[in-house]
Amino acid sequence: MNHSATEEHHKLLSEHFGVTTTPGQFTVALAGNPNVGKSTVFNALTGLHQHTGNWPGKTVDNAQGSFTYLDRSFLMVDLPGTYSILAHTVEEQVARDFICFGKPDATLVVLDATCLERNLNLALQVMEITPKAIVCVNLIDEAEKKNIKINIAALEKDLGVPVIATAARSGMGLDALRQKLYEMSIGSCLTTPRQIAYSPEVENAIQQLLPNISRLIGPKLNPRWVALRLLDGDQAFINSITHYLDFDLHLAHLQEVAV
Amino acid sequence: MKTAITTIPLSTLGIGSACQIVSLNLQGLLRRRILDLGMVPGTPVRCIRKSPAGDPVAYMVRDTLIALRSEDASQIHVNPM
Numbered sequence: 001m002n003h004s005a006t007e008e009h010h011k012l013l014s015e016h017f018g019v020t021t022t023p024g025q026f027t028v029a030l031a032g033n034p035n036v037g038k039s040t041v042f043n044a045l046t047g048l049h050q051h052t053g054n055w056p057g058k059t060v061d062n063a064q065g066s067f068t069y070l071d072r073s074f075l076m077v078d079l080p081g082t083y084s085i086l087a088h089t090v091e092e093q094v095a096r097d098f099i100c101f102g103k104p105d106a107t108l109v110v111l112d113a114t115c116l117e118r119n120l121n122l123a124l125q126v127m128e129i130t131p132k133a134i135v136c137v138n139l140i141d142e143a144e145k146k147n148i149k150i151n152i153a154a155l156e157k158d159l160g161v162p163v164i165a166t167a168a169r170s171g172m173g174l175d176a177l178r179q180k181l182y183e184m185s186i187g188s189c190l191t192t193p194r195q196i197a198y199s200p201e202v203e204n205a206i207q208q209l210l211p212n213i214s215r216l217i218g219p220k221l222n223p224r225w226v227a228l229r230l231l232d233g234d235q236a237f238i239n240s241i242t243h244y245l246d247f248d249l250h251l252a253h254l255q256e257v258a259v
Numbered sequence: 260m261k262t263a264i265t266t267i268p269l270s271t272l273g274i275g276s277a278c279q280i281v282s283l284n285l286q287g288l289l290r291r292r293i294l295d296l297g298m299v300p301g302t303p304v305r306c307i308r309k310s311p312a313g314d315p316v317a318y319m320v321r322d323t324l325i326a327l328r329s330e331d332a333s334q335i336h337v338n339p340m
Contacts, residue, residue, distance in 0.1 A: 083296060086295070
C-alpha cells in the first residue's frame with residue numbers, strides 16, 4: 001500500500017469504525033459465533049489491554065486491544081458474536097462491514113471445537129470475503145473431554161487457510177496464533193480459501209456480473225462476493241458500499257448490473 | 260426412478276421423534292436465519308420438548324437446541340425417520 005492509500009485507510013478506520021491505528025500497526029479483526037470463547041482469546045492475546053468504545057451511529061459495543069509480537073504492534077478489534085455475517089441484524093452488519101470495508105490485515109475466526117460443524121458456516125462466509133482469514137479452533141480442551149477429536153491438518157487442507165487449535169483459557173496454542181497473525185499481516189502467508197460452489201444458475205449469473213463489478217470496484221472488494229450479494233438483492237449491502245466507498249456516482253451502475 | 264416421498268410439516272413432529280429436513284418454504288430474512296442456524300435440506304432434526312402452551316417447540320439441530328415457533332416450523336417440510 002502506498003503512502004496516500006495508507007492515510008486514506010487510517011481515515012476510513014477512524015471515521016467509520018472508531019478504530020485508530022498508529023503508523024505501522026496491523027489491524028486484526030476477531031469474529032466468531034456467540035459463546036465460543038472469543039473474548040477469552042481476545043483477552044489472552046491482548047493481556048486485557050482493552051478499552052471499549054462505540055461504533056459510530058451504532059449501539060453495538062466494540063472492544064479494541066493491542067499486543068506486540070516480534071516488534072510489530074497489532075490492534076485487535078473484537079467484533080460482535082454472530083452466527084452469520086449476511087447482515088440481518090445490526091451486529092452482523094457491523095461485523096460484515098468491518099471485515100469487508102475495514103480491510104483488516106488478518107481476520108481471525110474463532111470456532112467452538114465442540115460444535116465445529118455449526119461454526120464453520122461463519123468461517124466459510126468470512127473466507128468468501130477475504131483470503132486473509134485464519135481459523136482458530138478454540139475450546140479444544142473441552143472437545144477432548146467430550147472425546148471429540150479434530151484433525152487440524154485435514155481441516156486446514158480442506159479450508160485452504162491456516163487453522164490453529166487453542167485452549168485460550170489455559171493459554172494453549174496462543175503462541176502459534178500470534179505467529180500466524182504475524183505471518184498473515186506481513187503478507188508471508190498465502191492462502192487459497194475454499195469457495196462455495198453454487199448451483200449452475202447462480203454460477204452463470206456470477207460470471208455475467210463479474211466483468212462489470214471488477215470494472216466498477218477494482219481491487220477494493222472481492223468481486224465474486226459483491227456479485228453474490230447483488231444476486232441476493234441485499235439492499236443493506238448496496239447502502240454500505242455507497243457509504244464506505246463514496247460510491248454515489250456508481251450506485252446507479254451497480255443496480256443496473258444487478259438487474 | 261424417483262420414488263415419491265411424503266413430507267410433513269416440522270411442526271407436526273411428536274416429542275422424541277426424529278426427521279430430516281426436505282425443504283424450507285420460507286422467504287427472506289427468516290429463511291436466511293434458519294439456514295444460518297444449520298437447518299438446511301438433509302439436516303437431521305429431533306423434537307425435544309414443547310413449551311406448556313405447545314408453542315414454541317425445542318428441536319435438536321447439529322448438537323444445538325433451537326426453539327421455533329409453530330408458525331415457522333410449519334413451513335419447514337421434513338421426512339420422518
